[in-house]
Amino acid sequence: MKSPAVVNFAPAKHSVEIREVERPIIGDEDVLLEVANVGVCGSDLHQWTADHSWPVNYPVVLGHEFGGTIIEVGKHVEGWQEGDRVVSETAAIISQNNPMTRRGMYNLDPTRKGFGYGVNGAMTRFVRVPSRILHSVLDSLPFEQACLTEPCCVAYNAVVRNARIEPGDRIVVLGPGTIGILCAAMARLCGAQVALVGLEPDRHRLEIAKQYGCEAIIGDAKAWSMERDGLGADGIIDAAGASVTLKIALDLVRPAGWISKVGWGPQPLGFNLDQLVQKNVTLQGSFSHHWAIWERVIALLSSGQLDVKPIIGGVWPISQWHEAFEKMHSGAVVKSVLCPTL
Numbered sequence: 439m440k441s442p443a444v445v446n447f448a449p450a451k452h453s454v455e456i457r458e459v460e461r462p463i464i465g466d467e468d469v470l471l472e473v474a475n476v477g478v479c480g481s482d483l484h485q486w487t488a489d490h491s492w493p494v495n496y497p498v499v500l501g502h503e504f505g506g507t508i509i510e511v512g513k514h515v516e517g518w519q520e521g522d523r524v525v526s527e528t529a530a531i532i533s534q535n536n537p538m539t540r541r542g543m544y545n546l547d548p549t550r551k552g553f554g555y556g557v558n559g560a561m562t563r564f565v566r567v568p569s570r571i572l573h574s575v576l577d578s579l580p581f582e583q584a585c586l587t588e589p590c591c592v593a594y595n596a597v598v599r600n601a602r603i604e605p606g607d608r609i610v611v612l613g614p615g616t617i618g619i620l621c622a623a624m625a626r627l628c629g630a631q632v633a634l635v636g637l638e639p640d641r642h643r644l645e646i647a648k649q650y651g652c653e654a655i656i657g658d659a660k661a662w663s664m665e666r667d668g669l670g671a672d673g674i675i676d677a678a679g680a681s682v683t684l685k686i687a688l689d690l691v692r693p694a695g696w697i698s699k700v701g702w703g704p705q706p707l708g709f710n711l712d713q714l715v716q717k718n719v720t721l722q723g724s725f726s727h728h729w730a731i732w733e734r735v736i737a738l739l740s741s742g743q744l745d746v747k748p749i750i751g752g753v754w755p756i757s758q759w760h761e762a763f764e765k766m767h768s769g770a771v772v773k774s775v776l777c778p779t780l
């Protein structure tokens with residue numbers, strides 16, 4: 439039985455098309471999910487436009503932000519049954535013996551392979567998922583929202599685990615993409631005053647971000663950062679898809695402040711790090727997420743403390759993946775969601 443899938447088939451630009459793929463055969467530790475919804479991620483767009491920084495196993499079904507219903511359970515799977523509503527983490531393959539995995543930090547296992555680049559992802563009807571990365575979703579949380587647990591976990595890690603925010607802190611978030619907006623929302627939950635910074639073409643996305651109670655700044659955030667005592671913002675979350683924005687972060691941060699860098703890009707930097715030293719700044723990278731973060735974010739989504747509805751720009755059938763990708767790429771919407779059963 440074959441189903442249409444959004445497949446990235448080669449490293450060249452725009453090598454994405456609909457292909458018919460076989461229904462996956464599951465292993466003893468896996469479940470088969472019928473995908474209800476799958477979010478389009480900036481990284482799916484990067485693979486489409488071929489400006490990504492990670493190795494891809496071509497051909498591969500795209501999509502790693504997804505939720506659905508279990509329709510088949512492997513022989514050795516415990517605690518899950520057919521009919522369960524779930525979302526899945528992204529670490530499809532990890533090495534159980536890697537020292538990082540053994541410390542519970544399997545997101546940092548260098549051999550980790552994720553959905554949508556390392557193994558077939560969820561932009562199709564059925565996806566095979568190891569049961570160790572499943573999480574339950576309440577009936578009251580629609581899959582259009584639940585499928586965005588993954589980017590929320592990226593934000594949670596960058597803002598909560600890899601940074602330190604106290605109520606009343608002034609926090610600048612660079613980059614008003616999905617991750618930037620969710621980081622701003624998360625910093626608000628931590629009790630910070632937050633400014634989200636973008637460029638003129640980001641005006642629409644910045645407008646959406648205001649619903650999370652943050653300032654929206656186009657261009658220079660220096661004045662906002664200095665407003666309180668002239669020394670700079672307490673922390674900077676750099677969620678722009680480039681390395682060079684680190685320069686802006688170093689300009690805006692106060693002495694003894696911190697920078698949490700979650701946005702990345704392969705282009706090199708062209709400046710020195712003197713400010714990092716002189717200001718005694720902590721520079722922290724943030725990558726992916728793990729089980730405990732997922733449980734916490736699902737709790738926030740279920741309780742309504744974190745609401746992803748404002749960022750959802752629409753739901754498209756798989757066959758209209760191109761429009762969904764294009765709308766997000768152009769910034770017309772923050773987040774596109776696909777539905778394989780539409």
Ligand SMILES: [Zn+2]
Pocket residue numbers: 479480481502503588589
């Ligand atoms: Zn993602």
